[in-house]
Every structure is written in structure tokens, then in C-alpha cells.
Amino acid sequence: MKTSLKILEKYNLVKTQARLDILDIFTEKSAALSEGEIEDSLCGSCDRATIYRTLNLFTLKGILHEIANGSTIRKYTLKKKPERHLHFECNLCGEIVCLTGISLPDYRLPEGFTEQEAHFLIKGICKACYEA
Numbered sequence: 001m002k003t004s005l006k007i008l009e010k011y012n013l014v015k016t017q018a019r020l021d022i023l024d025i026f027t028e029k030s031a032a033l034s035e036g037e038i039e040d041s042l043c044g045s046c047d048r049a050t051i052y053r054t055l056n057l058f059t060l061k062g063i064l065h066e067i068a069n070g071s072t073i074r075k076y077t078l079k080k081k082p083e084r085h086l087h088f089e090c091n092l093c094g095e096i097v098c099l100t101g102i103s104l105p106d107y108r109l110p111e112g113f114t115e116q117e118a119h120f121l122i123k124g125i126c127k128a129c130y131e132a
Ligand SMILES: [Zn+2]
Pocket: 090, 091, 092, 093, 094, 095, 125, 126, 127, 128, 129, 130
């Protein structure tokens, strides 16, 4: 069975062509994708509102995770383990990848501080750009 179909079944979501098409893009590409990039990959088979709703649904369900890079363009990838991990953003091609193999420093916030979200982003030049 296709990975995308398995994911929808696992999360008890109704199988629609749009959901499958969007998941296909994520299962094929490891770099994070923005709404616009997904729209381009779908070649007009899906309207913007559907893409927007689907991305929100997938994020809410924990299928996708949203990566904050300090810009207003949100990017998404399939949720990775461990949930807290570093991200790398290339300054040349703009690709963002999850670096799940690197452990994060174990930190403790001062008393009285509550963490709500944390973004671990490293910016630089990716391997493909470096070798080009
Ligand atoms: Zn690059």
C-alpha cells in the first residue's frame, strides 16, 4: 500500500484525492515545503483553499510539522522523531531540512519560565550548494 494511503488510515482521515496528492509530495521530498511550493507541485489539480485546509488539518493531527524560520513563509515536513530537533536552512537555495540525528543540548529554563515553543535553526550552505 502507498505510504500516503497508510498515513490517512493511521490517522483515521477520509481519503480524498487532494489529501493523497499532498501527502505524496511530502513522502517524496525530504526538504520542507511551503504552501506555494505544494501548489506548484500539484500543477493546479488542487485549489489554494484546499491546500491551506489540508495543511492545517495535517499539522493539527500531527502528520506534518511546521517549521518556523523567522520569515512569514511557513514550511512543512512530515513529522519526525524526536519531536525536538535542529533544522538547517540553506542561505543559497533556501531549503530547510530536519536534522534529527543531532542531539540537542539539554537545557533548563530559569524558574518561573514556561516554554511554549522552541525553534532550533541553523543557517548556512547546504551540501548540494557547497559542491555545486
Ligand atoms: Zn542549498
